[in-house]
Amino acid sequence: MAAVSIRDVYKSFGAVNVIQGISIDIADGEFVVMVGPSGCGKSTLLRMVAGLETISSGEIAIGERVVNNLEPKDRDIAMVFQNYALYPHMSVRDNMAYGLKIQGREKADIDARVQRAAEILELSKLLARRPRELSGGQRQRVAMGRAIVREPKVFLFDEPLSNLDAKLRVQMRSELQALHQRLRTTTIYVTHDQVEAMTLAHRMLVMNAGKTEQIGAPLEVYSRPATTFVAGFIGSPPMNLIPGRINGGGKALASDGGVSVRLPEARPGLDGRQVLLGVRPEHFEACAAGDALLNPDIDFIELLGSDSLVYGHVGADKTGTRVAARLHTSVVAKEGRLPLRFAAQHMHLFDPESGKRIAA
Amino acid sequence: MVERRPALNFLAYAILSLGVVLVALPVYVTFVASTQTFEQIVAVPMSLVPGTELIANYATALTSGSEQASSAPVARMMLVSLIVALTVAIGKIAISLLSAFAIVYFRFPGRMFIFWMIFITLMLPVEVRILPTYEVMSNLHLLNTYAGLTIPLIASATATFLFRQFFMTIPDELAEAARMDGAGPMRFFRDVVVPLSRTNLAALFVILFIYGWNQYLWPLLITTDQSMYTVVIGIRGMIAGGDAATRWNIVMATAMLAMLPPALVVILMQRWFVKGLVETEK
Numbered sequence: 001m002a003a004v005s006i007r008d009v010y011k012s013f014g015a016v017n018v019i020q021g022i023s024i025d026i027a028d029g030e031f032v033v034m035v036g037p038s039g040c041g042k043s044t045l046l047r048m049v050a051g052l053e054t055i056s057s058g059e060i061a062i063g064e065r066v067v068n069n070l071e072p073k074d075r076d077i078a079m080v081f082q083n084y085a086l087y088p089h090m091s092v093r094d095n096m097a098y099g100l101k102i103q104g105r106e107k108a109d110i111d112a113r114v115q116r117a118a119e120i121l122e123l124s125k126l127l128a129r130r131p132r133e134l135s136g137g138q139r140q141r142v143a144m145g146r147a148i149v150r151e152p153k154v155f156l157f158d159e160p161l162s163n164l165d166a167k168l169r170v171q172m173r174s175e176l177q178a179l180h181q182r183l184r185t186t187t188i189y190v191t192h193d194q195v196e197a198m199t200l201a202h203r204m205l206v207m208n209a210g211k212t213e214q215i216g217a218p219l220e221v222y223s224r225p226a227t228t229f230v231a232g233f234i235g236s237p238p239m240n241l242i243p244g245r246i247n248g249g250g251k252a253l254a255s256d257g258g259v260s261v262r263l264p265e266a267r268p269g270l271d272g273r274q275v276l277l278g279v280r281p282e283h284f285e286a287c288a289a290g291d292a293l294l295n296p297d298i299d300f301i302e303l304l305g306s307d308s309l310v311y312g313h314v315g316a317d318k319t320g321t322r323v324a325a326r327l328h329t330s331v332v333a334k335e336g337r338l339p340l341r342f343a344a345q346h347m348h349l350f351d352p353e354s355g356k357r358i359a360a
Numbered sequence: 361m362v363e364r365r366p367a368l369n370f371l372a373y374a375i376l377s378l379g380v381v382l383v384a385l386p387v388y389v390t391f392v393a394s395t396q397t398f399e400q401i402v403a404v405p406m407s408l409v410p411g412t413e414l415i416a417n418y419a420t421a422l423t424s425g426s427e428q429a430s431s432a433p434v435a436r437m438m439l440v441s442l443i444v445a446l447t448v449a450i451g452k453i454a455i456s457l458l459s460a461f462a463i464v465y466f467r468f469p470g471r472m473f474i475f476w477m478i479f480i481t482l483m484l485p486v487e488v489r490i491l492p493t494y495e496v497m498s499n500l501h502l503l504n505t506y507a508g509l510t511i512p513l514i515a516s517a518t519a520t521f522l523f524r525q526f527f528m529t530i531p532d533e534l535a536e537a538a539r540m541d542g543a544g545p546m547r548f549f550r551d552v553v554v555p556l557s558r559t560n561l562a563a564l565f566v567i568l569f570i571y572g573w574n575q576y577l578w579p580l581l582i583t584t585d586q587s588m589y590t591v592v593i594g595i596r597g598m599i600a601g602g603d604a605a606t607r608w609n610i611v612m613a614t615a616m617l618a619m620l621p622p623a624l625v626v627i628l629m630q631r632w633f634v635k636g637l638v639e640t641e642k
Contacts, residue, residue, distance in 0.1 A: 081536070102541055
């Protein structure tokens with residue numbers, strides 16, 4: 001096992017800069033998830049760690065060794081591909097053993113490793129089958145088995161669950177987690193699915209357009225998003241962002257569109273400044289009209305069961321801002337105004353120009 | 361059938377049977393003729409019942425050919441044909457497999473230029489470039505040799521193109537997975553690309569074997585020595601011109617013999633075809 005460190009890495013395809021200066025130090029045994037919308041460069045970054053893409057500038061080190069110019073096979077890593085990339089003409093056993101065979105290992109050693117991996121992944125009965133005779137989840141496991149048998153320093157996963165159906169995805173997610181707890185191998189995992197990122201990661205790297213938006217533990221990223229991009233990307237439905245100017249000695253927010261929101265905590269230092277106020281839908285609470293911080297007009301309601309998603313707007317109909325709130329169904333009115341409040345620790349303020357979080 | 365009705369079934373079978381008869385009749389007549397004596401054949405109308413000379417005719421053809429015409433024993437001609445067809449088929453496959461692999465999996469300067477150069481030769485079949493090719497072969501003293509018979513037929517754009525198209529359907533991840541596993545290019549070629557191509561290989565082998573076996577114009581030009589005649593040329597040689605009588609029963613036996621190896625190849629490789637059609641693995 002080994003630490004991985006990515007130091008100020010750039011990648012360009014011709015004139016297009018796909019990765020623009022990303023740095024992260026991944027500790028030994030850590031599970032890091034790179035998450036971002038499609039096209040943000042997360043897969044490219046992973047492929048650079050794998051050695052499938054060259055590095056335009058910067059350094060990637062696995063353990064003590066800078067691996068920029070090493071072939072994938074010399075990096076002591078294993079990768080699981082999105083479409084599994086199993087050799088279709090080989091049995092499950094041969095698929096897992098192929099890399100070891102090339103390394104020129106003893107047959108007994110290969111058999112033992114394959115056997116062990118098969119047991120971990122519950123593939124023992126399927127060893128003689130071909131990939132096409134397996135279900136999606138089983139193929140996924142074989143792909144993981146192929147990575148496990150090599151006992152690499154680092155596991156790389158490239159959207160491994162995106163080809164599975166929803167139910168299987170949840171199951172494989174917990175299996176992955178169990179696997180990592182058992183093997184404790186440093187893992188880099190790429191996904192566009194924020195739920196996967198939140199549930200699997202020790203730390204996550206949120207990427208957008210080739211740049212780092214935030215690096216941090218899932219809960220930290222959720223509760224203190226560093227930018228409006230992260231605020232919108234992590235969490236579902238995304239965080240409400242209400243633009244406006246702080247006034248009244250830092251106690252309220254108002255905009256030309258008629259938005260008027262009281263802040264739960266005064267920020268006198270920001271008086272007169274244009275900001276984006278961020279509140280997650282699940283952090284709104286219904287309250288008495290007298291306690292309300294904002295009073296959106298209800299547009300429509302989505303019933304989820306015990307909870308409901310209430311969509312409304314503050315300010316004028318056209319120029320105001322859409323707001324979503326997740327509330328207990330019993331307190332939701334059908335129409336009219338909905339008095340809402342939120343706690344001070346759930347208030348996020350962002351600079352509208354840079355999108356960066358304004359520190360308290 | 362969309363509808364299951366006896367009348368429609370009957371019609372379908374009738375049409376199919378008619379087709380089979382149409383195709384099979386000439387072959388049958390050839391077979392019957394190859395079992396009769398010379399006198400029976402020239403009788404009008406010719407009997408459509410197999411004669412008694414089956415073994416004698418075939419034995420004569422195989423060992424001595426048609427005596428009066430300029431012709432080597434058919435066994436010898438079959439051997440030459442077999443060597444030519446196998447060399448052409450295997451040579452073509454080997455060369456086009458490797459060149460398609462190079463074109464698809466390697467990035468080198470002029471890659472597309474080379475591909476188009478190969479592709480353009482599709483427009484120049486053997487018949488078009490036959491005179492310059494003959495000149496080259498003659499200057500290299502390759503007339504009446506196996507090399508002369510086969511080499512000009514081996515360079516093949518068609519097969520290269522087919523393999524290229526097939527390789528491009530192999531997912532890139534497979535190559536990447538092999539790279540992660542530490543397989544070098546030739547190892548990847550041997551362990552992944554070739555096994556995945558095996559049904560294409562079988563299909564091409566059949567087509568190319570028959571192509572090589574049935575070559576007529578090129579062997580006709582390049583061979584003057586009877587011992588280097590292919591069986592297709594040999595049949596033509598047996599049909600005597602002028603006053604000598606053609607021994608049609610021997611000619612027909614030779615024709616039957618000439619048909620056998622391609623038919624055998626098709627029958628033997630058919631299992632692979634079907635397998636290839638049923639398996640959709642990639």
